[in-house]
Structure formats: C-alpha cells, structure tokens
Amino acid sequence: xxxxxxxxxxxxxxxxxxxxxxxxxxxxxxxxxxxxxxxxxxxxxxxxxxxxxxxxxxxxxxxxxxxxxxxxxxxxxxxxxxxxxxxxxxxxxxxxxxxxxxxxxxxxxxxxxxxxxxxxxxxxxxxxxxxxxxxxxxxxxxxxxxxxxxxxxxxxxxxxxxxxxxxxxxxxxxxxxxxxxxxxxxxxxxxxxxxxxxxxxxxxxxxxxxxxxxxxxxxxxxxxxxxxxxxxxxxxxxxxxxxxxxxxxxxxxxxxxxxxxxxxxxxxx
Amino acid sequence: xxxxxxxxxxxxxxxxxxxxxxxxxxxxxxxxxxxxxxxxxxxxxxxxxxxxxxxxxxxxxxxxxxxxxxxxxxxxxxxxxxxxxxxxxxxxxxxxxxxxxxxxxxxxxxxxxxxxxxxxxxxxxxxxxxxxxxxxxxxxxxxxxxxxxxxxxxxxxxxxxxxxxxxxxxxxxxxxxxxxxxxxxxxxxxxxxxxxxxxxxxxxxxxxxxxxxxxxxxxxxxxxxxxxxxxxxxxxxxxxxxxxxxxxxxxxxxxxxxxxxxxxxxxxxxxxxxxxxxxxxxxxxxxxxxxxxxxxxxxxxxxxxxxxxxxxxxxxxxxxxxxxxxxxxxxxxxxxxxxxxxxxxxxxxxxxxxxxxxxxxxxxxxxxxxxxxxxxxxxxxxxxxxxxxxxxxxxxxxxxxxxxxxxxxxxxxxxxxxxxxxxxxxxxxxxxxxxxxxxxxxxxxxxxxxxxxxxxxxxxxxxxxxxxxxxxxxxxxxxxxxxxxxxxxxxxxxxxxxxxxxxxxxx
Numbered sequence: 001x002x003x004x005x006x007x008x009x010x011x012x013x014x015x016x017x018x019x020x021x022x023x024x025x026x027x028x029x030x031x032x033x034x035x036x037x038x039x040x041x042x043x044x045x046x047x048x049x050x051x052x053x054x055x056x057x058x059x060x061x062x063x064x065x066x067x068x069x070x071x072x073x074x075x076x077x078x079x080x081x082x083x084x085x086x087x088x089x090x091x092x093x094x095x096x097x098x099x100x101x102x103x104x105x106x107x108x109x110x111x112x113x114x115x116x117x118x119x120x121x122x123x124x125x126x127x128x129x130x131x132x133x134x135x136x137x138x139x140x141x142x143x144x145x146x147x148x149x150x151x152x153x154x155x156x157x158x159x160x161x162x163x164x165x166x167x168x169x170x171x172x173x174x175x176x177x178x179x180x181x182x183x184x185x186x187x188x189x190x191x192x193x194x195x196x197x198x199x200x201x202x203x204x205x206x207x208x209x210x211x212x213x214x215x216x217x218x219x220x221x222x223x224x225x226x227x228x229x230x231x232x233x234x235x236x237x238x239x240x241x242x243x244x245x246x247x248x249x250x251x252x253x254x255x256x257x258x259x260x261x262x263x264x265x266x267x268x269x
Numbered sequence: 270x271x272x273x274x275x276x277x278x279x280x281x282x283x284x285x286x287x288x289x290x291x292x293x294x295x296x297x298x299x300x301x302x303x304x305x306x307x308x309x310x311x312x313x314x315x316x317x318x319x320x321x322x323x324x325x326x327x328x329x330x331x332x333x334x335x336x337x338x339x340x341x342x343x344x345x346x347x348x349x350x351x352x353x354x355x356x357x358x359x360x361x362x363x364x365x366x367x368x369x370x371x372x373x374x375x376x377x378x379x380x381x382x383x384x385x386x387x388x389x390x391x392x393x394x395x396x397x398x399x400x401x402x403x404x405x406x407x408x409x410x411x412x413x414x415x416x417x418x419x420x421x422x423x424x425x426x427x428x429x430x431x432x433x434x435x436x437x438x439x440x441x442x443x444x445x446x447x448x449x450x451x452x453x454x455x456x457x458x459x460x461x462x463x464x465x466x467x468x469x470x471x472x473x474x475x476x477x478x479x480x481x482x483x484x485x486x487x488x489x490x491x492x493x494x495x496x497x498x499x500x501x502x503x504x505x506x507x508x509x510x511x512x513x514x515x516x517x518x519x520x521x522x523x524x525x526x527x528x529x530x531x532x533x534x535x536x537x538x539x540x541x542x543x544x545x546x547x548x549x550x551x552x553x554x555x556x557x558x559x560x561x562x563x564x565x566x567x568x569x570x571x572x573x574x575x576x577x578x579x580x581x582x583x584x585x586x587x588x589x590x591x592x593x594x595x596x597x598x599x600x601x602x603x604x605x606x607x608x609x610x611x612x613x614x615x616x617x618x619x620x621x622x623x624x625x626x627x628x629x630x631x632x633x634x635x636x637x638x639x640x641x642x643x644x645x646x647x648x649x650x651x652x653x654x655x656x657x658x659x660x661x662x663x664x665x666x667x668x669x670x671x672x673x674x675x676x677x678x679x680x681x682x683x684x685x686x687x688x689x690x691x692x693x694x695x696x697x698x699x700x701x702x703x704x705x706x707x708x709x710x711x712x713x714x715x716x717x718x719x720x721x722x723x724x725x726x727x728x729x730x731x732x733x734x735x736x737x738x739x740x741x742x743x744x745x746x747x748x749x750x751x752x753x754x755x756x757x758x759x760x761x762x763x764x765x766x767x768x769x770x771x772x773x774x775x776x
Binding site: 031228231242250 | 392400
C-alpha cells in the first residue's frame with residue numbers, strides 16, 4: 001500500500017512542478033508533502049495508539065493553521081470531533097468503537113471540506129495524508145453500527161443525486177467522494193479490491209485537483225468502477241439496494257456523457 | 270506472451286504520432302498475434318500469463334477471434350491507447366481460465382467502449398447489467414472458499430441463484446440489440462465477448478427454461494423493432510446489419526439450448542463474413558462492381574435462404590427438438606429474414622446486377638473466390654442431420670477438439686422442416702416479385718406508422734401467437750406422415766419447385 005502512496009506523491013509533485021514556471025511557487029506544496037511523509041513514517045515507528053493519534057492531530061493542525069482558509073470551520077468541526085472523544089470518557093469506554101467510528105467520519109469530513117489559500121492544489125497531499133491515516137485506523141476500529149450508518153448514507157446520497165437531477169455524479173461532488181471514502185473505511189474488503197479502490201480513488205482525486213486534459217473525462221468511469229467495488233460488501237446486506245444504486249449511477253453516467261456531447265461534440269461511431 | 274504484447278503496445282502508443290506508414294502498425298499487430306498464439310500453442314508462457322492461469326487448448330479460437338477483433342479495431346478512428354487497451358483486454362479475456370478475470374476484463378472493455386461511442390441509453394443498460402453480474406459474482410466469491418477453476422455454484426441467496434444466469438443472457442441480448450443503429454456500426458468484439466462470457470459461465474446455467482424463453486422473446490421484439498429502420502431507409506448497409514442481427518438470434522437460441530460451442534462457432538463465422546465484406550469495401554472503395562459482388566455475397570450468407578450458412582444453421586436449430594415456443598420464434602425470425610432479403614433484392618436489384626460473363630478477369634476471380642469461401646464455410650458447419658458425425662460441424666471439432674455423434678432418429682423432422690422451408694421461400698420470393706412496388710412501399714409505410722402509433726408489445730404478441738398457432742397445426746400434420754423422406758427427397762422437391770417457379774415466371 002505504501003508503494004501506491006509513494007507513486008501518487010511522486011506523480012503529484014511532477015505535475016505540480018510542471019505546472020508552474022517558478023520553483024518557489026511549489027514550496028508550500030513540497031512542504032506539505034514532506035510533512036505528510038514524516039507522519040507516515042512516524043505511524044510505522046510509533047506503536048502506541050495514543051502517539052499515532054497525537055501525530056495525526058499535530059500534523060493536521062500544522063497544515064491547516066499554516067496554509068488553510070476558513071479556519072473557524074475547521075475549529076468547529078474539530079470541536080465536535082473532540083466532543084465525541086470526550087464522550088468516550090463519559091461512557092467509560094462502553095461505546096468505544098462506535099464513538100471512534102464517528103470521530104473518523106468527522107475527520108474525513110474535515111479533510112474534504114478544508115481549503116488552502118496560497119495554493120489550492122495542497123488539497124491533494126492533505127487528502128493523501130488523511131487517507132493514509134484512515135488506512136491505519138482501519139485496523140483499530142470495528143463498529144457494529146457502521147453498517148446501518150452506511151446504509152442510511154447510501155440512501156441519502158441517492159436522494160441527493162435524484163434531487164440534483166443526477167448531474168452531480170463527478171469527482172467534484174463532496175457527498176459522493178465522502179460515501180466512497182467511508183465505504184472503504186467501513187467494510188473489510190479483500191486486499192486486491194482494497195488496493196484497486198484506493199488506487200482509483202486517488203486517481204480521481206489527482207485528476208480533480210490538477211485538471212489533466214484528455215484523461216479528465218475518465219474520472220466519471222473511474223468513480224463508477226469504485227462504486228461497484230464498494231457495492232460488493234453492501235450487496236451482502238441488501239442486494240436490491242446495491243443494484244438500485246448501481247442503476248442510478250449508470251443513469252448518472254449516461255446523463256453526464258450526454259451533457260458532455262452537447263458541450264464538446266459527438267464522439268466516434 | 271503478455272509481456273511482449275504490453276511492451277509492443279506501449280511502444281505503439283508512444284510512437285503513435287511519429288508513424289506515418291499505416292502498414293507498420295498492422296505488421297506489429299500481426300507479429301504480436303502470431304508470437305502470442307505460438308506461445309499458447311507450445312505452452313511456453315510468461316509469468317503474467319501463468320499467473321492468470323491461461324488455457325492452452327483453444328489456440329485456434331484465440332487466433333481467429335483476435336485477428337478479426339484487431340482488424341475491426343484498426344479501421345476505427347479511436348485513440349491509440351483505447352485500441353491497444355481493448356486489444357490487450359480481449360487477449361486476456363480469451364486466454365484466461367479464471368472466471369473472475371474474464372468478468373473484470375469484460376467490464377473494462379465495456380467501459381472503454383462507453384468512452385468512445387456515442388451515448389445511447391441502451392449502452393448504459395448493458396454496463397449496468399455487467400456490473401450487476403460482477404457484483405453478484407464477487408460478493409459470492411468473497412463469501413465462499415475458492416475452489417479449483419472457480420467452479421463454485423453455491424449461491425448466497427435464492428434470489429441471486431435465480432437471477433444470475435438470466436442476467437448473463439440478458440446481457441447478451443442487450444449487446445446484440447445495441448449493436449447497430451442509423452449512425453453506428455457493428456463491432457465484432459461486442460458480439461463475441463458476451464457469447465464467450467455465456468460459454469465460460471456455462472456451469473451456472475441451471476435455471477428454468479421459461480425465463481429464457483422470455484429473453485428470446487425480448488430479443489426477437491427488439492430485432493423486429495429495428496426492422497422499422499430497414500423499411501424507412503432501404504439502404505444496403507442497414508439491411509445487411511438487420512440480417513446479421515437476425516442471424517445472431519439463431520446464435521442466441523443455440524445459447525439457450527446449451528449448445529455453447531455451436532453458438533461461438535457460428536458467431537465467429539458470421540463475423541468472418543462481415544469482416545470479409547468490410548475488407549473488400551475498404552480496399553476496393555473505387556470499384557463499384559466488386560463492391561456489389563461483395564454485397565450480394567454477404568446478403569446471401571446472412572439471409573435465411575435454404576442454401577446459405579445462416580439458413581442452414583437456423584434449420585439445424587429447428588431440428589434439435591426445442592420447445593414449441595422457441596420453435597415459433599425461430600420460424601418468425603426466418604420468415605422476417607427471407608422477407609427482408611426479397612425486399613432488398615426488389616429495391617436494390619439494379620444496383621447489385623452485374624453481367625458476369627462480360628466482366629473483367631479480376632471480377633470473375635473475386636466472384637469465384639467469394640463463392641468458394643461461402644461453400645467452404647457451409648461445409649465446415651454442416652449439421653449432423655445432413656452428414657455423418659465425422660464431417661459434421663467440422664469447425665467445432667477443429668476448434669474445441671470434440672467429436673459429434675452421428676444422428677439417425679431426428680432425421681424426419683429435420684427433412685420435413687427443410688422441405689417446408691423451401692416451399693415457403695419459393696412462395697415468399699414469388700409473392701414479393703409479383704407485388705407492385707407502389708403497393709409494397711405503401712404497405713411498408715403503413716406498417717411503419719402502425720408500429721409507431723400502437724403500443725408495440727401487444728402487436729408483437731399477437732403476431733407471434735398467430736404464427737405459433739399456424740406452426741403447431743402444421744407440425745401435427747408432419748408427424749402423422751410415414752417415414753419416407755431423406756435429404757435426397759428434399760433435394761428432388763427443391764428442383765421440382767425450381768422448375769415450377771421457372772414455368773410460372775415464364776408464363
């Protein structure tokens with residue numbers, strides 16, 4: 001897994017440096033990448049859960065406070081997350097796993113929502129760092145209510161898609177990406193599926209933040225493929241829900257392609 | 270073998286814009302195909318090929334289908350990386366023995382085609398179907414222990430057991446139905462791969478027949494609805510596509526009757542005919558007479574005439590003793606095919622007419638070679654009702670290394686249907702010849718309007734029911750006759766009818 005993250009870091013650095021004429025513009029981007037890699041390495045060497053947690057919090061605070069905009073929203077969400085953690089103490093460890101699960105969900109939301117002022121592309125290494133931390137937490141958290149929460153989330157996303165007339169099926173849409181992330185976090189996927197899902201998710205994120213020409217149209221199809229992978233464990237809970245959501249996603253793909261053809265022109269054959 | 274394909278494909282993608290000679294790409298592709306099929310034949314495969322458990326028995330199948338698919342791809346205007354990607358994925362699909370890999374490759378091929386083709390809703394239906402198939406399969410796979418060769422058939426819920434194989438067949442139906450429209454062409458990959466997928470999953474086929482009959486009905490209705498376009502445009506390209514899709518209906522019935530090898534080989538043969546037609550049209554785009562010879566070749570082979578490839582294969586399907594419903598469907602499709610053929614000849618007969626005796630040597634050579642090709646294709650696919658087991662379905666025996674048994678019992682039914690088929694062909698041909706062109710046009714126009722206005726399903730249902738009733742009556746008569754007939758008798762009757770029809774025409 002670490003190789004995938006390494007590849008994506010190198011590719012993102014390459015893309016960032018190619019984009020700008022002056023290397024000094026890239027310095028915030030570089031520093032965030034280096035910071036996140038330092039914390040990756042720390043995750044490996046620190047055994048205790050508490051230290052890992054501290055590393056995660058310190059790194060995210062550093063990055064957001066140094067470079068982020070809308071810090072008040074970050075603080076608000078962090079406050080809710082810490083309040084969740086304080087519940088852990090109040091309930092005396094009874095609902096430990098469930099509370100940790102909710103905490104991870106809120107941290108994911110923070111990662112997706114936060115924006116950066118000097119260089120908007122810093123979002124990508126920050127997301128990379130968050131995904132890696134999530135993969136680490138995956139081994140610790142195992143909640144029983146997560147499946148129900150996830151089922152509700154799918155239904156909500158389907159309703160939202162229908163409300164927006166299926167137009168927001170893209171890598172930009174926050175709730176879709178959030179759903180896929182939490183799907184990877186919630187279920188115990190097989191290793192190959194997990195790796196390919198992370199690979200595709202990172203590809204979608206990199207395409208979204210860097211706007212690479214030619215390949216950018218592929219991101220919809222990649223999203224569809226990831227959603228198939230996520231639906232595999234969902235189908236064990238309820239097959240009709242999984243089939244229904246795949247059907248809606250394919251309709252969304254169709255509408256997106258139709259809109260694209262109207263804008264740019266028809267493809268061959 | 271895949272290492273070679275990957276490296277050369279990557280080189281092709283990289284040097285795409287620098288290459289000016291078109292034949293260089295073809296040469297590289299030929300090298301890839303030859304070397305990889307030699308590797309398959311000698312069982313001398315590389316690491317990647319071994320890791321996906323490649324199969325060694327069907328080198329010929331690999332060779333045939335890959336050559337056709339890659340030619341079909343090369344003449345398209347797709348981007349280079351899409352072509353190379355589809356080529357690689359199809360070769361993985363053909364070679365692999367693992368069901369999971371073949372499902373994933375199918376899914377990826379469909380997605381790549383989505384990226385390139387004009388958006389129609391039916392495409393997205395097919396991608397939805399294949400993704401649901403993959404979903405069910407992988408959710409089973411995640412919950413059960415892997416056995417050798419993936420031959421699990423332990424279903425998670427009873428619902429998925431009912432739904433699984435019909436979904437694959439429905440995928441085949443949708444793929445066949447979405448092949449062509451006014452603005453798109455038939456892609457050989459999209460015809461071959463669903464049928465091969467059905468073959469690979471053949472052990473999952475333990476479902477009730479009535480569901481499958483329903484699927485056949487859906488396909489037939491889709492084909493008949495497409496027939497409107499033939500009536501509207503009268504163009505040769507669209508009518509060949511229509512005849513091709515009717516021939517694919519016979520292939521689909523073979524698939525339902527669990528004759529997977531027959532289905533694969535006949536779809537391969539049909540695609541071969543189509544590829545030859547396209548090749549001639551591309552290479553001799555200037556020469557009108559050669560093009561018309563090729564067109565008549567393809568029309569004769571696709572139409573359900575008693576002497577053509579697809580006609581004989583439909584008769585073969587009739588003779589295997591299927592249920593009465595499928596019998597009726599095949600008969601309806603054959604009737605439509607003959608009618609379309611006669612109408613095409615009536616509308617475009619002047620374009621297709623060539624005076625062969627006074628033409629150039631090149632044209633004569635072309636005609637003779639195409640004629641011999643169609644004869645060879647016919648003899649390679651002779652049904653066991655006509656010839657001995659040793660010579661029957663020669664192509665299947667070559668490709669799949671199996672043996673066909675000699676049949677003696679079902680001879681009567683086959684021959685009788687052959688005779689009735691001959692008579693019906695004569696009658697329809699004569700009818701179309703006699704009918705005035707204005708009346709024919711008006712009839713086609715009114716039927717077109719009729720189809721547009723009235724809800725389709727009811728109308729189709731009535732048509733099918735009527736033909737079914739007629740058929741069941743005739744069938745009872747057939748069986749009450751004495752065992753006298755053989756292939757010779759039917760041949761005599763053919764000549765007899767030919768003479769009579771000649772007399773009628775002369776009068």
